[in-house]
Amino acid sequence: MQFTAQEILDYVRSGGSSTGYLDFSGAEIDTVEPLIQYLADKDGQYRWLLARILGEIGPSVSCVSDALVRCTLSDMAPLRQHAALALGRIGGASVTVVSRLRDLLADQEKAVVVAAASSLLLLVPSSREAVTVLEEVLRQEPVELRYWAAAGLVDAAHLDQAILEAALGALEDPDDAIASYAAARISDTVPAESVAPHLVELLRSGNQKLQSGALRLVRNYGRALGFQGSGVVEAIVGAGLLDGDAREPEVTVTAMRAVRELMPGETTLLEAVMRLSCAGDSWVATVAGDVLEEIGALPLE
Structure with a gap:
């Protein structure tokens, strides 16, 4: 008009x-x-x-x-x-x-x-x-503002690498709802090949929140990430995320659940989870046994 x-x-x-x-x-x-x-x-x-x-x-x-x-x-x-x-x-x-x-x-x-x-x-x-x-x-209060910021960044993350890098920062939000939302939206909208290089950096960062967020993305993408040559598997193992003695139990459990779909084709991951299944009467050992059972592998005796 x-x-x-x-x-x-x-x-x-x-x-x-x-x-x-x-x-x-x-x-x-x-x-x-x-x-x-x-x-x-x-x-x-x-x-x-x-x-x-x-x-x-x-x-x-x-x-x-x-x-x-x-x-x-x-x-x-x-x-x-x-x-x-x-x-x-x-x-x-x-x-x-x-x-x-x-x-x-x-x-x-x-x-x-x-x-x-x-x-x-x-x-x-x-x-x-x-x-x-x-x-x-993303680093400020109140939580409502952080949620808006995360939503705006992750919804536009597929448009530009700089926006994607900013959106990945939401993975370490102290509010688990925001971190989960960020991981879900990024894996829904951003191609796996665009995210894989960033995952390697996050997994090696030493920042437990970022590592947990990266593992969420690994779990969401599954084999779509094209792990051979991507360095993601090496980063998971190299960062000790499947080392039950060196990590917090929550991180180890998150890592095992994240790599469940990858294990049948990745001997290094399979062996690491098998070792965790022998960790005695512990939560980590129980989850390791469950993961091995889900993929049809037998835990070590």
């Missing part, structure tokens, strides 16, 4: 009641200058509505980004909220825009925080700066 700037302003000044609901999605307008002027008018009662409309119009009005950034400095929460959301919808992810959205993640109003986080997620595919911000958020 096509609108003049004056038609939009008339609609805004009426609070949206002059003609009933209008859908501005993808609309074309003749000029944006009067709209920018209205956004700058501190007496403009319905600036929040104009910000929302500009977000609905989308990328064709990206030239209003600076005006919307200024609106996010307002003491009116609805205006900050709708301006923040519009910035993500119109794109044009300049350093200034991303920096301001990052600042809004600390806003006192939850609706503003949600809007800023949502916009950063929208900007991830095209903005390295947005990816960097979400990487930072």
